[in-house]
Every structure is written in C-alpha cells, then in structure tokens.
Amino acid sequence: MLLPKQYHFLFCLFFYVLNLLGQDKGKAVSLNKIIIDIEQQHQVSFNYLEENIAGLQLMPPKRSLSLDQKLEYLTQSTNLSFENIDNKFINIHKNKELTQKICGYVFSATDKKPIENANISLNNKAQVKTDYNGYFECIKTNTNTLLVSHIGFLSKRVSADNSDPKNCFQIVLEPEITELKEIKASAILASGISKNTDGSFEIKPKKFGILPGLIEPDALQAMQQIPGVNSIDESVSSINVRGGTHDQNLFLWNGIRMFQTGHFFGLISVFNPNLAHTISIYKNGSSAFFGESVSSVVDISSTPETTEKNSFGAGINMINADVYGKYNLSKKSFIEISARKSITDFVETPTYKEYFNKVFQNTTITDFAQNQNVDYQSDKQFGFYDATFKYAQKIGDKDQIILDLITIQDNLEVFQSATAYDIYRSENNTLRQQNYGGNLSWKRNWNSFNTTKINIYNSAYELLGNQRTSIGNQLVIQENTVNNNGINLENQHILNSKFSLNDGYQFNEIGVTNLERVSNPDFFRKVKDVLRTHAVIVEGKYNDTISRIYFKAGTRLNYIENFKKFIIEPRIQFNYGINKNLHFELLGELKSQNSQQIIDLQKDYFGIEKRRWIIANNTSIPIQRSKQLSLSLFYKKNDWLLDIENFYKRVNGITTSSQGFQNQLEFVRTTGDYEVLGTEILVQKKMNHFLTWFSYTFNNNNYDFPNYEFQRFPNNFELIHTVSWAVMYEKNNFKIALGTKWTSGKPITSPDVSQIDFSDPVLVYHKPNNTNLHVFSQVNLSSTYKWESVKGIQYKIGISILNILNRKNEIGEYYRISSLTNSIEEVETFALQRTPNMSFRVSL
Missing domain, CATH: 2.40.170.20 (TonB-dependent receptor, beta-barrel domain)
Incomplete structure (x- = not known):
C-alpha cells in the first residue's frame, strides 16, 4: 500500500511530465529571439529594420531544419521576405519592397576589367559581393548610399537615390598606391x-x-x-x-x-x-x-x-x-x-x-x-x-x-x-x-x-x-x-x-x-x-x-x-x-x-x-x-x-x-x-x-x-x-x-x-x-x-x-x-x- 507522501510524489511527477509534453508542442516566441538562435546555429547575420519585426511572435522552427527551410517557414508565417546572400548575410524586407532593387558593375580604372569579390555595403549593414563579371544587386532602402571597396583599391561612395533597375551603375575604382609602400617596408634581404x-x-x-x-x-x-x-x-x-x-x-x-x-x-x-x-x-x-x-x-x-x-x-x-x-x-x-x-x-x-x-x-x-x-x-x-x-x-x-x-x-x-x-x-x-x-x-x-x-x-x-x-x-x-x-x-x-x-x-x-x-x-x-x-x-x-x-x-x-x-x-x-x-x-x-x-x-x-x-x-x-x-x-x-x-x-x-x-x-x-x-x-x-x-x-x-x-x-x-x-x-x-x-x-x-x-x-x-x-x-x-x-x-x-x-x-x-x-x-x-x-x- 502506498503512503500519502508517495502519492504526493507521483502527483507532482505527473504534472511535470505534462509540462514537458506541452513544451514539445512549443509556444510562440518573439521573432527577434528566433533570429538570434538562427544566427548562432548557422553562423549567419541578419540585416533588418527594428520596426519591421517589432511585436511579431510565432512558433520557432525545428532546429533540425536547414537554413533555407527555416527561412521558407518564416516567409510563410510572416509578411516579410528573407533574402539569403551566400549563406552569410540575410536581409529582411517587407513584401512591398521586393521590387525595389539596385544593380551595378564594378571595374578597375587601370585595365577596365571587372573586379570580382568587391564588397558593396548598404547603410554599413547589408553587404553583397560582385561576381566574376563585377556585377552586384541589392535591395533598396530609405538611405541609399553604397560603399564600394576591394583590397588594393580606394573605397568609393555612390549615391543610389536615382537608381534604375533597368540601367545598372557603372562604378570605377582607382588603385590604392599606398599598398606598394607596405610591400617595400616588409622587405628582408631584398625587395620581394x-x-x-x-x-x-x-x-x-x-x-x-x-x-x-x-x-x-x-x-x-x-x-x-x-x-x-x-x-x-x-x-x-x-x-x-x-x-x-x-x-x-x-x-x-x-x-x-x-x-x-x-x-x-x-x-x-x-x-x-x-x-x-x-x-x-x-x-x-x-x-x-x-x-x-x-x-x-x-x-x-x-x-x-x-x-x-x-x-x-x-x-x-x-x-x-x-x-x-x-x-x-x-x-x-x-x-x-x-x-x-x-x-x-x-x-x-x-x-x-x-x-x-x-x-x-x-x-x-x-x-x-x-x-x-x-x-x-x-x-x-x-x-x-x-x-x-x-x-x-x-x-x-x-x-x-x-x-x-x-x-x-x-x-x-x-x-x-x-x-x-x-x-x-x-x-x-x-x-x-x-x-x-x-x-x-x-x-x-x-x-x-x-x-x-x-x-x-x-x-x-x-x-x-x-x-x-x-x-x-x-x-x-x-x-x-x-x-x-x-x-x-x-x-x-x-x-x-x-x-x-x-x-x-x-x-x-x-x-x-x-x-x-x-x-x-x-x-x-x-x-x-x-x-x-x-x-x-x-x-x-x-x-x-x-x-x-x-x-x-x-x-x-x-x-x-x-x-x-x-x-x-x-x-x-x-x-x-x-x-x-x-x-x-x-x-x-x-x-x-x-x-x-x-x-x-x-x-x-x-x-x-x-x-x-x-x-x-x-x-x-x-x-x-x-x-x-x-x-x-x-x-x-x-x-x-x-x-x-x-x-x-x-x-x-x-x-x-x-x-x-x-x-x-x-x-x-x-x-x-x-x-x-x-x-x-x-x-x-x-x-x-x-x-x-x-x-x-x-x-x-x-x-x-x-x-x-x-x-x-x-x-x-x-x-x-x-x-x-x-x-x-x-x-x-x-x-x-x-x-x-x-x-x-x-x-x-x-x-x-x-x-x-x-x-x-x-x-x-x-x-x-x-x-x-x-x-x-x-x-x-x-x-x-x-x-x-x-x-x-x-x-x-x-x-x-x-x-x-x-x-x-x-x-x-x-x-x-x-x-x-x-x-x-x-x-x-x-x-x-x-x-x-x-x-x-x-x-x-
């Protein structure tokens, strides 16, 4: 026969198990917390405006899902668009902003050839890179100043207020001469x-x-x-x-x-x-x-x-x-x-x-x-x-x-x-x-x-x-x-x-x-x-x-x-x-x-x-x-x-x-x-x-x-x-x-x-x-x-x-x-x- 104290223990254990089962089903959490968890798990960085995600709560996606599967789930569950850039940066926009894009080509001033892997920074947050043709594109926001940079070239700021998706920017970077001085300074026994x-x-x-x-x-x-x-x-x-x-x-x-x-x-x-x-x-x-x-x-x-x-x-x-x-x-x-x-x-x-x-x-x-x-x-x-x-x-x-x-x-x-x-x-x-x-x-x-x-x-x-x-x-x-x-x-x-x-x-x-x-x-x-x-x-x-x-x-x-x-x-x-x-x-x-x-x-x-x-x-x-x-x-x-x-x-x-x-x-x-x-x-x-x-x-x-x-x-x-x-x-x-x-x-x-x-x-x-x-x-x-x-x-x-x-x-x-x-x-x-x-x- 069970003693009263034993009944008390089983009663508590029963409700504890129910609580665990309830947690498995999950509960709604803020989108901000979901974003932080995804950043830590997949080593990515989200770029967004606070007002776009403020107050949003939803069920978190399963941790076993891939990064793309999680982004698809968030897209279906919110009125937001998640743009994945090289599995490294993810831009969040409201759906109405999707068609507003900026595009351009980056060239070298010395030989007029395209520059691959140039960094394009928007508002110092969102970043994209040019491909082997020097081409890039990104989403247009309220403040539209592009910072274009690449090792060996001088960085350049470009205003994108009057950008047209049909006519892409032609951006030319000048070589950075100071790089040569650094190479000579590191010479040991001889230059080179x-x-x-x-x-x-x-x-x-x-x-x-x-x-x-x-x-x-x-x-x-x-x-x-x-x-x-x-x-x-x-x-x-x-x-x-x-x-x-x-x-x-x-x-x-x-x-x-x-x-x-x-x-x-x-x-x-x-x-x-x-x-x-x-x-x-x-x-x-x-x-x-x-x-x-x-x-x-x-x-x-x-x-x-x-x-x-x-x-x-x-x-x-x-x-x-x-x-x-x-x-x-x-x-x-x-x-x-x-x-x-x-x-x-x-x-x-x-x-x-x-x-x-x-x-x-x-x-x-x-x-x-x-x-x-x-x-x-x-x-x-x-x-x-x-x-x-x-x-x-x-x-x-x-x-x-x-x-x-x-x-x-x-x-x-x-x-x-x-x-x-x-x-x-x-x-x-x-x-x-x-x-x-x-x-x-x-x-x-x-x-x-x-x-x-x-x-x-x-x-x-x-x-x-x-x-x-x-x-x-x-x-x-x-x-x-x-x-x-x-x-x-x-x-x-x-x-x-x-x-x-x-x-x-x-x-x-x-x-x-x-x-x-x-x-x-x-x-x-x-x-x-x-x-x-x-x-x-x-x-x-x-x-x-x-x-x-x-x-x-x-x-x-x-x-x-x-x-x-x-x-x-x-x-x-x-x-x-x-x-x-x-x-x-x-x-x-x-x-x-x-x-x-x-x-x-x-x-x-x-x-x-x-x-x-x-x-x-x-x-x-x-x-x-x-x-x-x-x-x-x-x-x-x-x-x-x-x-x-x-x-x-x-x-x-x-x-x-x-x-x-x-x-x-x-x-x-x-x-x-x-x-x-x-x-x-x-x-x-x-x-x-x-x-x-x-x-x-x-x-x-x-x-x-x-x-x-x-x-x-x-x-x-x-x-x-x-x-x-x-x-x-x-x-x-x-x-x-x-x-x-x-x-x-x-x-x-x-x-x-x-x-x-x-x-x-x-x-x-x-x-x-x-x-x-x-x-x-x-x-x-x-x-x-x-x-x-x-x-x-x-x-x-x-x-x-x-x-x-x-x-x-x-x-x-x-x-x-x-x-x-x-x-x-x-x-x-x-x-x-x-x-x-x-x-x-x-x-x-």
Whole structure:
C-alpha cells in the first residue's frame, strides 16, 4: 500500500511530465529571439529594420531544419521576405519592397576589367559581393548610399537615390598606391622577400629586387642568402640547411616532389626563375601537411593568386635562353607555357667555360686528360632544357581544376682518345639526368567557411650513365630511377575570424631501382624497392591580430605499410608580439624521411653526379627521423630590423654512405646521427633607396656513430662561422647590389704520415675531420636596368660577376694513391673563378 507522501510524489511527477509534453508542442516566441538562435546555429547575420519585426511572435522552427527551410517557414508565417546572400548575410524586407532593387558593375580604372569579390555595403549593414563579371544587386532602402571597396583599391561612395533597375551603375575604382609602400617596408634581404608570422621566408619573384651575384630571381640561389642556408660545394644540388644534406630537403613544384634540382650538375636551378609566383622556405616549424623531409621545405607555386592579363616574355643569358607565355582562354580559364634551353650547343661563352671547369675537375673525365699523351683528343657535347605547362579552369563559382606538367633533362656526351707507348686508348661516356612530373588538383569552396582540395601527382626521375672503353671493349651501364606518386586530400574549416582547422589524408608510393651492368667480365645487378605510406593530418591555427598572438599546432600520423610501423610527427608555430616592434617566436617539429641519396663509389657516374636515390629497409638503411626546436626574437623599428634565432637540431638514422666521406669512412657502412646547435643573426637597415644587411651564423655540428672506433667527430657539412654582408641600391628601374660571403673552412681528414710506408704506400688517416680547409671568401656584384617602350614593351638588361677578386677558394680536399707514381697525392677542388654573366629580356 502506498503512503500519502508517495502519492504526493507521483502527483507532482505527473504534472511535470505534462509540462514537458506541452513544451514539445512549443509556444510562440518573439521573432527577434528566433533570429538570434538562427544566427548562432548557422553562423549567419541578419540585416533588418527594428520596426519591421517589432511585436511579431510565432512558433520557432525545428532546429533540425536547414537554413533555407527555416527561412521558407518564416516567409510563410510572416509578411516579410528573407533574402539569403551566400549563406552569410540575410536581409529582411517587407513584401512591398521586393521590387525595389539596385544593380551595378564594378571595374578597375587601370585595365577596365571587372573586379570580382568587391564588397558593396548598404547603410554599413547589408553587404553583397560582385561576381566574376563585377556585377552586384541589392535591395533598396530609405538611405541609399553604397560603399564600394576591394583590397588594393580606394573605397568609393555612390549615391543610389536615382537608381534604375533597368540601367545598372557603372562604378570605377582607382588603385590604392599606398599598398606598394607596405610591400617595400616588409622587405628582408631584398625587395620581394619577406618573413611570415609562421617563421617561413616567402619570395615573390615578380616583385624581386636584386641580390649580389644574381640577375634573375633564382629560388635556390636566393635562399642561400638566408642565414643558416649554405652550399658547401657552391652548388644548388647540394644545399645544406642547418648542417643537413641536400636530399634531406623537400623540394616541391606545384605539389610535385622534385628529385633533380640543378642543371649543369648543380650550378643552375632547374626552376625557371621567371615563372614562379610564390616560393615558401621553411627551416623549421613546417606545416604537418609536409612530409618526407628531416631538414627544410622549399614549396614553389606558379599559380597566380589573382586573375592576370595575357603576357609573354623571352630572354637570354650566357648559359641559356627561355620563353614564357600566358593566355586567357576565357574569363575562367588560362594556359601557361614556359621553356628554357642551354645555348652551349651553339656557342661556348666565358661563363660556360668557367662552369665546365668547376663541374668536371677531379672526375674520371679530367683524370683521363691528366694521363694524356701529346696527341690527346676530346670531343664533348653538353646541353640541358626544361619546360612547363599549366592549364587552369574555374567551374562555376565554387570549383577550380589545375593541371601542371614539368620536364627537365641534362645530357652529356664526352669522347676522349690518346695514344701512349703505341697503345691506343679511348672512352665514350654518356650521362643523362632527367625528371618528369605532373599534378592534377581540384579545389572546391563549399561555402565561405569550408574548402576542400585534392591533388593527384607523379614524379619520375632517372640518372643513366654509359661508359665504353677501347681497352677490353668494356661497357659499363649504371642506372638509378625513382617513381613517386600519390594523392593528397586537405579540408579547411574556418570556425570563426580567429580560429581555423585543417584536416586531411595523404597516400604516397615511391619505387627506386638501381641497376649495374658490366661486360667483359660480365656482371649484372638490379635492385628494386617499393615503399607505401599513409598519413592522417590534423592542424589548428589561432590568429589574433589584436592581441598579437599567432599559434599553429598540428600532428601528422604516418603509417608505413611495408614495416607495419606508425610514426607521430607533431609540429608547432608560436608567435607573440611583445609590442608592435618586438616579436617572440617558438618553432618546433618532429619529422621523418624514408628516402635518401647515397654514394657507393666516388667514381660512379664518372664522378660527376655520383649520388643515387635509395629507400629505407628499416635495418641497414633506417628511417631518418629529426627533431628541431628554435627560439627567436624579431625586432623592427624605424627601418631597422634585427632577427636573432637560436636552434637545436638532431637527425637520427643517417648512414655513412649518405655523407660523402672521402677518408677512411668511404667504404665503411654504419649508421648514426648528427646533432647541431647554432645561432643565426641578421641585422638590416633601409635608408632611402639603399638597403644593407649583415648576417652571422654559428654552427656546432657533430656526428655520432656508436659502432665506429671514433664515435664522435665534426660533421662533413659543418661551417662553424659564416658571415655575409650586402648593400643594394634601387631607384626607379635601376638596381645594383654588392656583397661578400666569408665562411670558415669545411672539415677534412689528413693522412697520418708517421704511419705510412712510402715504399709501398697505404693510406692511413688521423681521426676523421681532424682539420679544416682555409677560409672561403667571395665578393659578388650584380646590376639590372629596365625600361619600357611607347608601345608598352618592357626591356631588361642585367650583368653579374661572381668572385670579382678572382680568389682561389678551396672547397674540397682528399688523398689517393697515384697509379702512375705509386705515391700519395693530394687532390684539391676549387670554387668558381671570376665568372661574368649577362642577360637580356623582353616582356609584353
């Protein structure tokens, strides 16, 4: 039997349930409250007059309905019209006002072309944007003053009192000249180069000024001016970032990984300097969407950020000639083609001769010449070319498809012969290096807050060497090929004005083949390896310009199919503005890499391009893994700039064969790591038309090979001290730059003379890298001048001189036993001697 208190409890519970059921049926609320709920749920903004909605009450729509369904419900329930503009702004009007509209077209005053995405503000509340034709329309209200604005143009107010829907406004915007001053003020090292909030350096080649020794905005040459970036052998195929090897850098061209980066075996970049629009360089703290790298990232994009007019250009210098063209097929599509080829097939310029002497010194080709008789003969042919193709197509207002293709090739043929002691000897050498690539990307803007991008890419690399000798009629063939393909998916979600979230998936497959074939005696070896990896990426960014806080953190989770192994790679970028002049920056990352370049023998491929690509096997060739942390202070005031950065970097899983040893470790196969501790300082001052800067870099870089008798010793790529200075003058169309670079000598290993029997010499060395070369010092000069004809044709002439003082800088040294004298000889390698270059370019 129930007690009275129990009856009381059930009675209350009964009426409580009835109340809940009543709430499910709903009750009328004010339209103002409904509007607030819809704004919060769908991230939209309503524009209306208070008197139009005052006193209106109705049943709220279900939260499960879409935005359009809710607006349709409100339209049917009220005497109002709800105009949805891009799912972002919603204008509320009384029905009688629907036919009163304002329309117009917005054009640029410079080229009379329509301006897309211009903002049209009505009463500073309602906002619309122009389409790709520059067209807009909006509802007419009591106060009819339009504010028309767009980045890069001066805002304009237009009275719409006498507007006619049948005759739309023709509004012309003047360009905002002050934008140019802001770009120059942000220059670092040169105009067109800036440092971003995320710690990366960005180069805009079309706005590039001038640097010592450069007359073109070459990406790989320009990046060597950045503190912490060097080339220990003066080559763009051997760029060392904070003590790392060249293959530890990731080079991307429009999403395609490039395995060949240099023409003329490293003296010229394969990337056409007149083509790129944006080059981003990350020494540390790169995005989690970049994988397969334990050192830097160089991301090159040739896609314009805004629509550009048709253009054409052609140029020539003392090494190559190039041509470039861009043609708009329609308002939504264009094609872009570029090609470049060496002129060495037709003429041998002084520049070519200096390059040739630099590249081929101490190779098997020059060794043949050193042992020649008086009747020595040589016939050589060398040439290179590169070409690119781009097709871009917008589909509707939300989709875009871009196709990029690139091809690169270097060819060398050398025939040598001589007769010594009545014995005829000849060699016919052929060396080919090439890289092909393609990328198809699709981008869709689902709405103002969500974007998806998908890339499908392929990159194929080949290094082929053939050597045929008359003695024994021997043929030696060496081949190294790489085939890399994959797919990238990236989604971007803008949660609010300060916070965004990116997520994605990447699949990558890389196959590497190494082949060796010898006749007389017969020998054949072919090794092919394939590695497949999957990666899931999540990355968030918080950017508050008012509080001067920038924070970006991400994680990359790699899964390697072959090894059934997971690798987590967190990344972080933090920038805090202590005040408007002083910024503190923290960058950190963990990264991994599955492929690397090694040297089996120093005379492979005639000793010219002796590195070959291989992939990790998780045993004798481990996966390389790195960790890096850097702290910096960036100060800028009154045209002064000071950047001080301290960093720590450690890379595990390196092999001795990847480090280019030419001492007792040349034939030793073991694994280890290297550790770098360093400081980079840049001081810059701008004075009217002058810009001058001074940089200093300190590196303490050491190997650690635990299974070798000398466990710890200096890294082959250690440059303890590097000092650079430059001064540039730019006024109107004339530019000139003078600069010098000084580095302490690279480590080398000297032989232990006390342990060598010179009657039957065998090389015995001291501890690896026990001494250093002499200092490297070079002074460079460059200058350009540009003018324009009355028909709008632009002409540009440039001149540069590398190593003006003609200093003989030693960049390499090793020892060998001479086959002729049976004695130990010292072999030295030197940098470029004084090397002039000139260029001439025409642009339309």
